[in-house]
Amino acid sequence: MGIKENSRRLLKELPDRVELVAAAKTRTADEVLAAVESGIKIIGQNYVQEAEAIYPAVGNKARWHFIGHLQKNKVKKAVKLFDMIETVDSVELAQEIDKRCAQAGKVMPVLVEINSGKEPQKAGVLPEKAEELIKAISPLPNIRVMGLMTMGPRFGNPEDSRPYFITTKKIFERIKALAIASVEMKYLSMGMTNSYTVALEEGANLVRIGTRIFGERE
């Protein structure tokens, strides 16, 4: 099956309350365009360079979410290209985004990435530090915290991801209940090709899917 058919089927299958991010790492501009022409509205990129490479062809036909690990020296470019950064996990990164957005006259919606599996080598803030981080960055005038994102550990069996999605959803609800000034807990980004069904059951309203749309990566 082709990208267009995959995209249409997936969009049809997802509940209306859910937004789909097409995770487009390693894909060509033509592949991404095929997805966009089939109704996909948000493109996710892990690398600023990859987004730059296909941006001229795709541009504002879609919105762009940054879903990779953002290095400080890439923030300036990222701020120009992206409409949301899903992977804020430190005060320093948030401050850099805020500073570059101020220069660009922009306010960036951000999600805070949770290291729900508490994996030492993985990006994301630890679950028990999430509240502290959000309280620290929420006053920054040029970013706006709009929810949480998590990857969770990689498993063959999607059921194994469920506890990590539950953990993240609990943090989401707890922070929402705190009603922190200028924090709008709207998006819960979790679930990929093999786990999105479980993620939806556990409250995700933003899913990031690559393989199911574009096929296996080389």
Ligand SMILES: *Cc1c(COP(=O)(O)O)cnc(C)c1O
């Ligand atoms: C690649 C990627 C995805 C999508 O993974 P698939 O298994 O191809 O659906 C989702 N989120 C992030 C952060 C990714 O890097």
